[in-house]
Amino acid sequence: MSSRDSRSIPQRIAQFSENYGAQTFSLFGSIALAIAGILPSVQQGQGWIWLNNTVYGRVFMLGAFFSVIGGAVSIISAPGYKSQQERIRFLEGELASKTKALENELVIQKKVLENELSARKKGYSRILNDELKVLTRILNFGNNDRLSLYRYDRRERRFIMIARHSSNPRFKQPGRVFYPEDSGCIGKAWEQGSCFVDLPEPGTEQYYRVHEELWNMNRQTVDFITMKSRTIGGISLENLSGERIAVLIFESTRNKAFRENSIKNLMNNCGEAARITYLLERVGKIEPDLIYAHEEGF
Amino acid sequence: MASLADVISYIHNNYPDAQNSLSVERLIKLIYLADWKYSISHDLHSQITSIEWRIRDFQPWMDNLSVTEMIKVLATIRVGKLLRISQELTEEQKRSLQFVIETAVEKNEDDLSRLVHSTFPAIKQNNSSSILDFSVLAREYEAEFKPFIGKRN
Numbered sequence: 001m002s003s004r005d006s007r008s009i010p011q012r013i014a015q016f017s018e019n020y021g022a023q024t025f026s027l028f029g030s031i032a033l034a035i036a037g038i039l040p041s042v043q044q045g046q047g048w049i050w051l052n053n054t055v056y057g058r059v060f061m062l063g064a065f066f067s068v069i070g071g072a073v074s075i076i077s078a079p080g081y082k083s084q085q086e087r088i089r090f091l092e093g094e095l096a097s098k099t100k101a102l103e104n105e106l107v108i109q110k111k112v113l114e115n116e117l118s119a120r121k122k123g124y125s126r127i128l129n130d131e132l133k134v135l136t137r138i139l140n141f142g143n144n145d146r147l148s149l150y151r152y153d154r155r156e157r158r159f160i161m162i163a164r165h166s167s168n169p170r171f172k173q174p175g176r177v178f179y180p181e182d183s184g185c186i187g188k189a190w191e192q193g194s195c196f197v198d199l200p201e202p203g204t205e206q207y208y209r210v211h212e213e214l215w216n217m218n219r220q221t222v223d224f225i226t227m228k229s230r231t232i233g234g235i236s237l238e239n240l241s242g243e244r245i246a247v248l249i250f251e252s253t254r255n256k257a258f259r260e261n262s263i264k265n266l267m268n269n270c271g272e273a274a275r276i277t278y279l280l281e282r283v284g285k286i287e288p289d290l291i292y293a294h295e296e297g298f
Numbered sequence: 299m300a301s302l303a304d305v306i307s308y309i310h311n312n313y314p315d316a317q318n319s320l321s322v323e324r325l326i327k328l329i330y331l332a333d334w335k336y337s338i339s340h341d342l343h344s345q346i347t348s349i350e351w352r353i354r355d356f357q358p359w360m361d362n363l364s365v366t367e368m369i370k371v372l373a374t375i376r377v378g379k380l381l382r383i384s385q386e387l388t389e390e391q392k393r394s395l396q397f398v399i400e401t402a403v404e405k406n407e408d409d410l411s412r413l414v415h416s417t418f419p420a421i422k423q424n425n426s427s428s429i430l431d432f433s434v435l436a437r438e439y440e441a442e443f444k445p446f447i448g449k450r451n
Contacts, residue, residue: 095377102373110322110369126355160421169427177422178442288356290443293416296401298335 019082020075027071034064128163131279135272136165139263145252146171146227150179150186151280152245155291157181159190159247162287171227171251177290184215189234189247196260202228231257235267237277246280248273299348300387302364305329305395306371308387313399317376322369324407327414328398329368330358333432334417336394343436346391351430353423356415418443 007015017024038060042048051057079087132147141147146166150159159179166172179186188195197214200206207228211217233250250263267273309328310316333345352359360368387395402410414420418439419430 099370099373099377102376103369106322106369106373110365173426174422174424176442177418288412288416288421290416290418290421293413293418294443296413297397298331298338298413298417 132165337432
């Protein structure tokens with residue numbers, strides 16, 4: 001036996017009125033209004049006979065009949081308020097589960113695409129950083145040292161830093177985007193093939209003077225530099241056609257941290273320069289290019 | 299700043315065949331590009347959304363909470379629940395979003411990635427731990443980049 005059958009009469013009435021209250025009131029309301037319309041003629045002593053004898057009475061009877069039947073059918077066939085609420089709840093549940101399923105699908109899609117893309121982008125961005133990382137290990141570079149690679153932008157005649165490594169997070173942070181071709185150790189190494197200098201104590205007048213005289217860097221630019229190097233060296237890198245394409249800068253806050261000869265030997269005789277140059281040529285096509293973004297409107 | 303739901307809804311409604319061709323990865327790039335485009339297109343240099351962007355390996359990156367929120371909004375739009383969303387975007391914001399949509403539609407994933415990692419903030423703050431400050435970056439872009447372009451012309 002279902003729980004519905006076990007309900008008492010008042011419970012059933014309450015249930016019925018909750019489900020069909022509005023329709024029932026509407027039906028009884030229209031019957032009452034119709035009766036109210038004929039009551040004056042009954043009160044005037046005409047009785048109920050005219051309902052059967054006159055055309056008006058017959059039309060009224062027919063109208064009342066259809067109204068009652070229509071109302072009853074509407075109550076029986078129309079879904080009650082409660083069942084409509086249940087239906088809405090069911091649909092909402094369905095929509096929520098559909099949304100959740102789609103969310104999960106999107107998360108999976110994202111992960112797949114992310115892995116696919118990161119494998120490709122690692123090809124560019126990681127490979128050079130990893131190469132510098134290996135080089136810092138070979139050189140025994142530590143917390144006070146840094147390696148940075150600057151590609152020469154032939155169109156705009158300037159340098160763009162494309163890879164950097166230091167075990168010190170502060171020194172690892174990217175600095176400026178562009179570097180002028182005729183300034184700093186980068187400019188000197190570019191012009192002369194290499195540039196190695198031991199610098200005085202940072203903050204001293206001598207320190208500023210060396211920067212000004214050797215590298216055309218004013219006091220303000222020197223103050224802006226996060227890593228105040230004591231030893232700095234730069235080597236220009238050439239492709240197979242003998243064309244200079246980049247500059248690799250070695251820096252340390254330690255005094256006399258490395259020697260020019262040992263760096264040059266490692267780079268030129270042990271194949272490190274050739275390897276970096278090869279990688280630079282390979283990743284060139286997918287390298288970030290500000291001009292490209294600018295031409296696209298960004 | 300505009301709500302993420304408004305921005306995603308606008309992109310979804312205006313991107314051709316968004317239901318099938320707008321992946322979450324692509325959507326992230328579009329929103330990043332729109333934030334950058336908007337910041338270099340008006341004087342206040344603010345971004346459209348309030349997403350805290352960072353750059354990792356030259357790609358825009360947002361925290362997991364924002365990604366989850368974005369996916370929720372996208373799923374809700376796709377099942378048809380957010381069709382009547384109120385789009386309280388300014389005309390300027392809509393112009394930037396429209397520009398980005400038109401640019402991205404023509405590009406495959408690799409080309410779009412290249413465009414994204416060629417933007418000034420991606421190069422300037424690659425692998426930096428700081429959140430991108432578009433208003434500062436847009437000013438730096440004007441100061442550092444435009445003079446080079448001027449020299450070239």
